[in-house]
Structure formats: structure tokens, C-alpha cells
Amino acid sequence: MAHGEGSHPQVGNAKHNVHVMNISTGKKVKGGSSKLTGRVLALSFDxxxxxxxxxxxxxxxFSFLFDMATGKLTKAKRLVVHEGSPVTSISARSWVSREARDPSLLINxxxxxxxxxxxxxxEGTLQLKRSFPIEQGSHPVRSIFCPLMSFRQGACVVTGSEDMCVHFFDVERAAKAAVNKLQGHSAPVLDVSFNCDESLLASSDASGMVIVWRREQK
Structure with missing residues (x-):
């Protein structure tokens, strides 16, 4: 599920559909449905x-143009990341850092x-900028942009991984982009989430465990 401005949340389903819903009536919005090539696993707005x-x-x-006034959804672009490889996470950011002002998309x-x-x-046309090594062959691993990246040097992203670790990468580093790795899970790490000031990070794994990590004060 994704939610832009207004009262029209968007949902994807196993029948390959994306629907815009009217939150007041619980019904699909006219002109607010579209079909993908497979089961919808990830949604994200700019x-x-x-x-x-x-x-x-x-x-x-797929990228869609969304009319906030009417809820209409118009299919714009399609990118095949890799044929047959499930897209398990999409995270959008208007600009990554002070040095990289381009809108960006983070994908697992x-x-x-x-x-x-x-x-x-x-129209949401995508161009690959960088890739970072993690272990993900089959699990629905997710990743995020760090919320405060625009206020410091560099720009970090965080991802789960099937190696049971949480990985941090600086997307602006040309070499040695890996900046941190958190160990403590005993199963593949599936999801990560920061609080608003990055003082706490939660990570969850395939066994049902959630770990809350506290940032060390320097």
C-alpha cells in the first residue's frame, strides 16, 4: 500500500493490479486502476x-502519473530490472544529498x-546509478534512505540482507561504500525502519524477531 496526498490510498494485489481507493467509500476510483505483468510486491510515491x-x-x-484531484492513474514507463527477479522494495527520495540533487529510487x-x-x-524514467553487494536471492528484503541524509556529508541507505545483517552504504562514496554492518539476527533480515531523527533503527527478520538499535552518542 502507498499513500500520496489527499484521500486516495493505492493498493497492489496478487492479481497483477494497482488500484486507487476512495478512503471514504472503500471503493475503487474510476480511472484509478492499472495492470502490471506480475503480482504487485512494492509501491512508492515521489x-x-x-x-x-x-x-x-x-x-x-512501472511508473504511473497520478492525478491527485480525481485519483486517475496513467501508466507512463516500464523498466525491466531483471526478468524473473521479484522487486521486493521500492523507496523514493526527492534528492539524495547536497551533492546529488537528482530524484532517486532505491530498489531490492x-x-x-x-x-x-x-x-x-x-514520467519516472529510471537510469541505474549504482549498485551495492548484499545477499538477497529469494526473501522479500526491504531498504530505506536515511531520513537525515540532506543535513550531513555523504548520503546513507540501509538494507536488510539474507546474511542476517543490516547493511549501511554511503551512496556518494566512489570506493568502499559499505560504512557499517549490524549483527545480531539469526535469520535473514527482511525490513528496516528509522525513527525521524535517526536515533533509533528497527530491523526485523524471517524468524519474527525485531531488534531496536540505538545510535551511539559521539
Whole structure:
């Protein structure tokens, strides 16, 4: 499920559909449905709420133009990340850091890599910028941009991994992008989430365990 501005949440399902819903009536909005090539596994809006990306279990990411006033959804672009590799996570960011002002998309797709794409136009066309090594072959691993990246040097992203670790990467480093690794899980790490000031990070794994990590004060 994704939610832009207004009262129209978006949902994806196993029947390959993306639907815009009216939150007041619980019904689908006219003109607010579209079909993907596979089961919808990931959804993410850009910050203004005008572009929606959806990823499916066959390796495709679609962009949609969203009319906030009417709830209408218009299919714009399709990118095949890798044929047959499920797209398990999409995270959008308007700009990554003070040095990298391009809108960006962070994608997990069961390729043993975390993928960072640049958004190159208003229709959501994607261009691969960088990739980072992780272990992900089959589990629905998710990743996020760090919320405070615009206020410091560099720009970090965080991802789960099937090696039972939480990985941090600086997307602006040309070499040695891995900056931290948290160990403590005994199963593949599936999801990660920061609080708003990055003082706490929660990570969850395939065994049902959730660990809350506290940032060390320097």
C-alpha cells in the first residue's frame, strides 16, 4: 500500500493490479486502476505525490502519473530490472544529498545487489546509478534512505540482507561504500525502519524477531 496526498490510498494485489481507493467509500476510483505483468510486491510515491512506482514479482518496475484531484492513474514507463527477479522494495527520495540533487529510487530485486536509480524525467524514467553487494536471492528484503541524509556529508541507505545483517552504504562514496554492518539476527533480515531523527533503527527478520538499535552518542 502507498499513500500520496489527499484521500486516495493505492493498493497492489496478487492479481497483477494497482488500484486507487476512495478512503471514504472503500471503493475503487474510476480511472484509478492499472495492470502490471506480475503480482504487485512494492509501491512508492515521489515526495509531491504525482508519480507512483510499482514493482512486481517478474522483475518490472512501472511508473504511473497520478492525478491527485480525481485519483486517475496513467501508466507512463516500464523498466525491466531483471526478468524473473521479484522487486521486493521500492523507496523514493526527492534528492539524495547536497551533492546529488537528482530524484532517486532505491530498489531490492533478489539479485544479490541493492540498486540505486536516478529519476531522469517527469514520467519516472529510471537510469541505474549504482549498485551495492548484499545477499538477497529469494526473501522479500526491504531498504530505506536515511531520513537525515540532506543535513550531513555523504548520503546513507540501509538494507536488510539474507546474511542476517543490516547493511549501511554511503551512496556518494566512489570506493568502499559499505560504512557499517549490524549483527545480531539469526535469520535473514527482511525490513528496516528509522525513527525521524535517526536515533533509533528497527530491523526485523524471517524468524519474527525485531531488534531496536540505538545510535551511539559521539
Amino acid at each position: 515526495a509531491p505525490g504525482r508519480l507512483l512506482w510499482a514493482g512486481d514479482d517478474r522483475g518490472s518496475v 530485486a533478489c539479485l544479490n545487489k541493492l540498486l540505486l536509480y536516478r529519476v531522469v524525467d517527469n
